[in-house]
Amino acid sequence: MSGTVSGEWRRLGDGVAELLPRPLDPVKSIKLKLAILMLCSGGVAFGFFRFKIGWLPPRTTLTAVVIALITSQFLAHGITRPLREMTAAAKRMAHGDYTLRVRASSRDEVGQLAEAFNQMAADLAAADRQRRDLIANVSHELRTPITALHAVLENLVDGVSQPDPATLRTALAQTERLTLLVSELLDLSSIEAGAFPLDREDLPIAPLLADVVAEAEVMTAALGRGVRFRTDVLPGAARVYADRARLHQVLLNLLDNAARHGPAGGEVRLAVRASQGQVVIDVEDDGPGIPLAERAQVFDRFTRGGRTPGGGTGLGLAISRWVVDLHGGTIAVADPGSRIRVVLPGR
Template sequence: MRPLDPVRSIKAKLGVLVAVTVAVAAVLPLAGSRLGLDPLLTVPVTVAGALLLTQLLARGMTSPLREMTAAARTMATGDYSHRVTASSRDEVGELARAFNTMAADLEAVDRQRRDLVANVSHELRTPVTALRALLENLADGVVDPDPEQLRTALDQTERLSHLVSDLLDLSRVDAGLRALDAQPMEVRPFLEDAVREAALTGRPMHFAVAVEPSDLVVRADRARLHQLVANLLDNAARHSPAGGTVHVRAHSSEAGIVLEVSDEGPGIDPAERTAVFERFTTGTGAGQLDGGTGLGLAIARWVTDLHGGSIEVADTTTGCRIRACLPEHLPEGAPT
């Protein structure tokens, strides 16, 4: 029972508690006197009644504190599922609600940590297993060290290198690193350089760059922006059919500079368009066998957030189109 929950202040609750106790202590002796009861009996009954009522009201006031103590003990053992009843409106109720928020955040962090270990282990196991099998075959003389076998080993090594680079970027996100070396730069040469690097992967893919106006300039951190574009190009190339075309477009708008990368792949289900920017989320149809780690789009979102911009999966009739918007000016407080 928590009859004092509607009271919005702990001080008011204590006042009500004192007032009720005094009233009981005053009414019971008066009632006993009118009934002709012996005062030696009335006094202990009055004390017992006042203590019982005080215990009843005080127990409801302190029950969230007891629940928080019990929940904190379970959290110390790694169980973050317990929540506190936060129905009161006073300071204790506010504390209980803040405790529940903290418990939910800790539960989410713990779940992300477990998912990180599981997913990284899975991602590392695939190329390591392939490399081990290939090297064992080469060492045993089962296969000859021809260019094809060496290319397979190189591909798996590059996949490992790509995963380690993504994990390094992810650690920078978690560490809250926000240093920016923002400089004005021309968009077209920058995108053409990024496309040339993407073409070096050897995928049978065409890239088309369109910038409007052709002398469009953006003020951004070149290294960070390269992370954004490189991840978008890699994502588009992996999910496009062989011989397909990846379109890279940039134009100026009222919101700032808009960068779009679109492919001819299966696209992303509308229900998953927000989730694909979370870590280790690849979306329906984005398999693990093509080298995707599920970190590229999470890093792309980090870069746009760093510049005070936004990123989304835009509507399109075919394939997938990812749109990143960068403001004309960097957000206040961002170091340059």
């Protein structure tokens, strides 16, 4: 109740403040505004003294005015310095330089504004780095299949190679790689823009896993790595409340990642269990695992393991993290480092 009353008084005060005149808005300098304020307040005070006790001696009056003006200008310098620094930093930001910071030593509103400005500058710098990295990574990822496809088609046109099934399969593989990359980029863009709706339903987990494993086996067979898949659904984890298509995408990404980075001829294990009202999904391969120092980066965009020469696009785990987050769950590298664990809310 008290919070509601205080909020109403605050809104009333804000409304009254909006109605009050702002006669000093045309003045461009805060120092000059303070000088005008001192003169006006001093004039009112001297007028009151004149009315009550008679006019003060001229020398005393002049001395008081000069001291007041000097004091106001001295104090105004400390007030306006952060504002001038923010103006200079904002101008440099307009040209792409986010390195300048404002000294935020005061604890008043100007100091709070300076701290917020510094945080904004740091966030903009991080966003700019991510943008540059994204452009560089996308350019690299697009260049690789386009260059390979161009070479295949050029050889066909020049008669160096014949349009036999093997050559056409090579060209088809590059177009499929391009299609996958573009599709994942669109998914990532939709997720970050908040335009990634979930159609949740009460899903039986076993049929979903069977579909995912069947598709993963086809994808792995195309890689020629001879990886086997094994699923294990423990009692109590028979159902999950999730978006079927998006959860399918997450699990397929994890199985594909494990098949690519695990040893050829190895086994990928997919285990599902219930724990404290949640559904825990573990995907584990026989590889050496992800080093502890690299685990925090594996879910970043365009981060790929270096254990196999034919990696994916580097977007699968980033998309998986976003999808799991949208479901209110978590995804992380678990011990041993060759295990990815997804935890989703129960029904």
